[in-house]
Amino acid sequence: MAEQIEFDQAHQTLQEVSDALDNGRFVFVRRQLQSMEPEDIAHLLEASPRKSREVLWQLTDPEDYGEILDELSEDVKDNLVSKMAPGKLAEATEGMDTDDVAYVLRSLPNKVSREVLSQMDAADRLRVETALSYPEDTAGGIMNTDVTTIRGDVDIDVVLRYMRMKGELPEATDTLYVIDDDDRLIGNLSLTTLLTTQPDVPVIEVMSHADEAIAVDLSDTDVASLFERRNWVSAPVVDQNQHLVGRITIDDVVDIIREDAEHSMMSLAGLDDDEDTFAPVVKSARRRSIWLGVNVLAALAAASVSNMFEATLEQMAAIAVLMTIVPSMGGVAGNQTVALVIRGLALGYIGDSNRKELLMKEAAIGFLNGILWALIIGAIVVFWKHDWMLGFIISAAMLTNLFVAGVAGVTIPVILKKMNIDPALAGGMALTTITDVVGLSVFLGLATIFLL
Incomplete structure (x- = not known):
């Protein structure tokens, strides 16, 4: 209940500030910002369109810049930092943890980073340079050098x-x-x-x-x-x-866990986990077009299979009606396995010692589910179309595709991981392509052999 009240208050504050900005009541906005916590200001900035965001940043107390930057997503942070003078940025980093300062400086051009470092005192500069000497995604890159x-x-x-x-x-x-x-x-x-x-x-x-x-x-x-x-x-x-x-x-670790979760969720749609909600249209369109292009190639691969059996589809309307069922079921079953394996890889549950056992388990699950749904779908088709051979064909295709989906659901993420490709980004699309191609090939191939 308390969390809901806090959420409603934050939403109300956002609306009040937005209305005040639209009406030019900048003094009111400044007072509101002065009464807010840095993390709430960061939320307000991320929830505001870019033009309003820039005005809010100018009205914010510079003494809070460091703590606010620490809470912002990468895209929003980069946009604000890129417009700050090196001296102002150096002042903003005072009081920030070393790892957070290093995170900010990594997003800047080398020339600007060097200028910011030159504005720091010797002790702070040494600590930040130490953090910058380690890769960003390692313990050295996220550690704080301030220890007792x-x-x-x-x-x-x-x-x-x-x-x-x-x-x-x-x-x-x-x-x-x-x-x-x-x-x-x-x-x-x-x-x-x-x-x-x-x-x-x-x-x-x-x-x-x-x-x-x-x-x-x-x-x-x-x-x-x-x-x-x-x-x-x-x-x-x-x-x-x-x-x-x-x-x-622990606060650094919470950030890592949150970023990993956001990365996995956004990657499933081919999006950058740090993408600004109010990023420019052209920039967002360019990012998304890349993934859409990859998906077009996958769709064309499945369409080419259907094209190979064009004569079969022309002669039997029932085949055209039923042909989407097999690849759809395979895609759902395979994506369940992919999600399970990606989670296991992320948590370190899957390694060389148990990979074969997992593969056998998922193959067996695919086989059992294949038998179950082959019987159910086959019976439905026989009852619906009054054609035993058509029921047998779709049952055989269903069994084959669910078995392949189970095997591919394990092997695809593992192979992508070994190739240093994010399984969350490419695993689902690769799996869907395979189940579409296999499902359509088996179903239309058997139909061509036995019904024509």
Whole structure:
């Protein structure tokens, strides 16, 4: 109920701001923006047409720019950042986490990125350059270099006094990292242990050993899987020599999971997961036309099969009426398998050790469903058209196509994954093409053999 009220309030605010912009009431809009949280302003920007968005950005307090940029999708963020002077952008990044600053700078031309870096102080610049040195989709690319470290040979009381002197901790800190003289990670000290241990106890006696550090080159998807399985709030990141280079927090992992989910959902339609809802018409049309062109080729492949059996279709109207059933059933069954396999690949459930077993299982499911629906559809056709041979033909085609759909539903995503092609983007289309071609070929081929 509370979430619904909050949603309604956000929608009402959006409408009020939009109406105020249309009427030129800029002072009212500025006051509204000053009373809103950065994440709500980010939502307002993404929900506004591009012209209104630019005005809203100019009316927003520059001190909030950093936090707002951190919440925006890539397309919207790139559009706003591209119009900011390097000095203003450098000011906006003050207070942002290192990984978020690196994310913003990666979207800029190299010349602009260098100008922004030159505007930063030496310490911030070094941290950002460290993050930029790692690939974007690895632990190094998403880590935050702002970590709190302690030595293992000091007492708890020393650590407590150090914390009081420091005054504050980085956000989402639940653990302090224990390092040796060479900055190698040797253990973790949770804040709970710190607060509940006697002051005269050495840190090394109560710390947990660093056996769950994340390698700096681990992929971000694998990082998210580790956080999910082990219920971490944060985790240290180390290089190949076990030197502590940063940490990853749960808020970064939530972003990864959300982005992966959006990517899978949008890829099924051939869309970019970061596409701006109010992107320019020409830009959006160009992006979508590419995918439409690929689908045209797939449709032409299926149409060419029908064209091969044109004589059969001309002589038997019943064939033309029934020919869409077989490929349609195969497509549905195959896409169910594709979705299951893509999920398994994303979560790391499918590997070389169990791929064959999964293939056998889905083939068996396809065969059993093929028998079931072959009997049902065959009986319906016999009852409807009073033709036993036609019922047999569509049953045989149904059984064949559902079996092929089960096998293809496993093999296609696996092969695409090995070719470094996103299965979510191309798997469904490839599967549909195969089931259309196989279904039509078997159905029309058998009809040509036995009915003409």
